[in-house]
Amino acid sequence: MSEFHLTRRSVLTLVSMASLAPALPALAQSRPLVTVYKDPSCGCCGAWVKHIAAAGFPTAVQETADMTALKARLGVPMTLASCHTAKVGSYLLEGHVPAAALEKLLTENPDAMGLAVPGMPVGSPGMEVAGTPPERYDVLLFAKDRPPRPYMRFNGGAEIQ
Helix, strand or coil: CCCCCCCHHHHHHHHHHHHHCCHHHHHHHHCCCEEEEECCCCHHHHHHHHHHHHCCCCEEEEECCCHHHHHHHHCCCHHHCCCCEEEECCEEEEECCCHHHHHHHHHHCCCCCEEEECCCCCCCCCCCCCCCCCCEEEEEEECCCCCCEEEEEEECCEEEC
16 A cells, blocks of 8 residues: 655645636636537547647537538638638637637737648647657638738747747
8 A cells, every 4th residue: 555645845736726726617718619620530639629628718519521511611721721620709720720829819819710730730739649759830820811821830839939
């Protein structure tokens, strides 16, 4: 049988964590709902939803087998396509967009349709592969009336300044 030792540090850690617990539901309520559209058989999409939820965003998942038609209806350019699409207020998120990019988008509120991470870069949220180094990738800001432009750059989940 193992012994349990309560240290001052562990007590302080527990107290500080307990003090944050009441704030978590309020944080989720103060953030907009992220509605994610995904294919029912896609596992990486579910991992991305967990990433967004862990950042404090409330989520709702809508499964559809016809993602191509959904993307066309929403106006996602096919050149930016990835596996899932999300709506957050008036914005779209295409693919494995990190929560930090979503937070910046909502803070800056640019005139755009949304953000995209085309393809499925290894190491992006939901695309982590144990033992495989993460890729560098751009999060692109896209709009109807102008070409997409780099908005943020990441190496895996870490922003590159």
